[in-house]
Amino acid sequence: MPADFEKQSYWHERFSSETCFEWLASSESFMSIIEPYLSRHSLTCQGSPRILHLGSGTSDLHNCFRLRGYLDVTNADYEPLAIERGRQLEQEAFGDVRMKYMVADATQLSCNLSHDQKFDIVVDKSTTDAVSCGGTTALSGMASSVRQCLADNGIWISLSYSSARFDIEQLPFDVEVIARIPTLKLKENDPVIYNYCYLLRPK
Ligand SMILES: C[S@@+](CC[C@H](N)C(=O)[O-])C[C@H]1O[C@@H](n2cnc3c(N)ncnc32)[C@H](O)[C@@H]1O
Incomplete structure (x- = not known):
């Protein structure tokens, strides 16, 4: 990715x-990986999970949550135009806006949330890739921010092109790769290249 x-x-x-x-x-396809974790949460905890979608951009991932009945979704991006686009996409798909939207920097989330206000699930699709262009310190800042917003039994599910995305020091999470999504080949003989879906649990 360019810097x-x-x-x-x-x-x-x-x-613009x-x-x-x-x-x-x-x-x-990302949702099909996330879904079993949402169902598990609904089985073990009461009520709908509180979901934080970080670096929402112009993706329609939030609409996939709403389509499945998950409405406690906060979509966050540091670019206000992304927030506007997210609202528009929800309005176009459902005729109204019921999810939450927040302009926020993922590396400096100020989550002074009480225990029962913390998020159960944080998701990001390639936001760590963009943040990592700012170096390891930026990604560490994002990881600390996410940890502060996340309930102790919460999870962070992150999709990245990098097989070493979370190889950073003092990460406050245990990390595992739960899925690899093959990218589209341009030519038949091209090697298979994967994107990596990580599950992060607070240490
Ligand atoms: C690679 S795009 C991914 C967008 C979307 N998640 C998707 O899958 O299409 C990265 C997104 O992260 C946002 N972003 C980058 N750095 C950020 C930061 N520090 N805080 C919040 N959002 C950030 C960008 O504005 C952009 O929307």
Whole structure:
């Protein structure tokens, strides 16, 4: 990725004309990986999970949550145009806006939340990739921020193109790869390249 991917100005310019785009994988295919964890949460805890969708961009992942009845979804991005696009996509799909939207920097989330207000599930699709263009410190900042917002028994599910995305020091999470999504080959003989879906649990 070019270094500009960590800069808000890059995304501002891009979202001035882009209204919907999916990075790495379709929302439906990412959702098929997330869904068993949502169901498990619904079985073990009372009520709908509180979901934080970080770096929502112009993806329709939030609509996949709503389609399945998950409405306690907060969509966050540091670029206000992304937040506007997210609202538009929900309005177009459902005729109203019921999810939450928040302009916020994923590396500096100020989550002074009480225990029962913390998120049960944080998801991001390629947001760590963009943040990582700012270096390891930026990704560590995001990891600390997510940890502060996440309930102790919560989980973070993250999709990245990198097989070593969370190889950073003092990560406050245990990490495992729960799925690999093959990318589309341009030619038949091209090697198979994967995107990696990580499950992170607080240590
Ligand atoms: C690669 S795009 C992914 C967008 C979307 N998740 C998708 O899958 O199509 C990265 C997104 O993260 C957002 N982003 C980058 N750095 C961020 C940060 N520090 N805080 C919040 N959002 C950030 C960008 O504005 C952009 O929407």
